[in-house]
Amino acid sequence: MEKLSYILDRRSIRIFKDQKIDSETIKKLLTAAMYAPSAVDRQPWHFVVIDQPQLMEKIMKIHPHARMLQTASHAIVVCGDEQLQHDDGYWVVDCGAATQNLLLATHTLGLGACWVGLHPREERKSSFSRLLVLPSHVKPFALVALGYPDESKSRPERFHAEKVRYNGWESPFFST
Numbered sequence: 001m002e003k004l005s006y007i008l009d010r011r012s013i014r015i016f017k018d019q020k021i022d023s024e025t026i027k028k029l030l031t032a033a034m035y036a037p038s039a040v041d042r043q044p045w046h047f048v049v050i051d052q053p054q055l056m057e058k059i060m061k062i063h064p065h066a067r068m069l070q071t072a073s074h075a076i077v078v079c080g081d082e083q084l085q086h087d088d089g090y091w092v093v094d095c096g097a098a099t100q101n102l103l104l105a106t107h108t109l110g111l112g113a114c115w116v117g118l119h120p121r122e123e124r125k126s127s128f129s130r131l132l133v134l135p136s137h138v139k140p141f142a143l144v145a146l147g148y149p150d151e152s153k154s155r156p157e158r159f160h161a162e163k164v165r166y167n168g169w170e171s172p173f174f175s176t
């Protein structure tokens with residue numbers, strides 16, 4: 001199980017130290033994001049890296065659950081490209097995989113991160129599209145707040161045997 005600790009011990013971090021992440025590290029995180037699986041390997045994503053305090057302030061005004069940007073070093077907005085996606089709607093799934101890779105890479109490198117949802121809330125997506133001047137075929141999917149963690153969280157219990165079925169819905173996979 002310990003080899004899985006980078007997955008099991010990842011938690012949403014919302015309080016960060018007053019320390020900037022360097023560009024080389026940002027590149028490593030984005031590399032991990034871009035190695036995510038995507039339908040027909042279309043890689044229909046773009047990333048907007050943000051560290052300008054005025055922009056962070058504006059984001060906190062338009063998103064009600066992004067207060068962690070107050071202390072974050074950077075934010076990365078994961079965007080999906082409707083022109084690059086395999087078929088209608090696939091960009092959402094592909095961006096989900098890229099966002100999770102970004103979160104796991106952040107934790108693996110000793111940093112902290114929090115996924116801040118944009119998709120599927122249309123009003124949030126439109127506000128971000130305007131703020132970041134995105135072309136119309138590029139859709140904001142999620143914002144990831146990043147920094148050096150200034151809080152620690154323990155691993156909750158999330159394995160639930162009853163959620164697993166065997167060869168169809170009728171039988172449980174794990175007998176209790």
Ligand SMILES: Cc1cc2nc3c(=O)[nH]c(=O)nc-3n(C[C@H](O)[C@H](O)[C@H](O)COP(=O)(O)O)c2cc1C
Nearest residue numbers: 010011012013014065066068114115116117118153
């Ligand atoms: C689609 C999605 C949207 C989320 N939006 C927010 C958000 O707007 N603000 C926030 O603080 N956390 C947000 N989170 C983080 C969740 O609250 C967090 O993942 C969940 O409580 C489980 O905690 P953990 O990440 O520490 O395991 C979001 C997570 C997902 C997957």
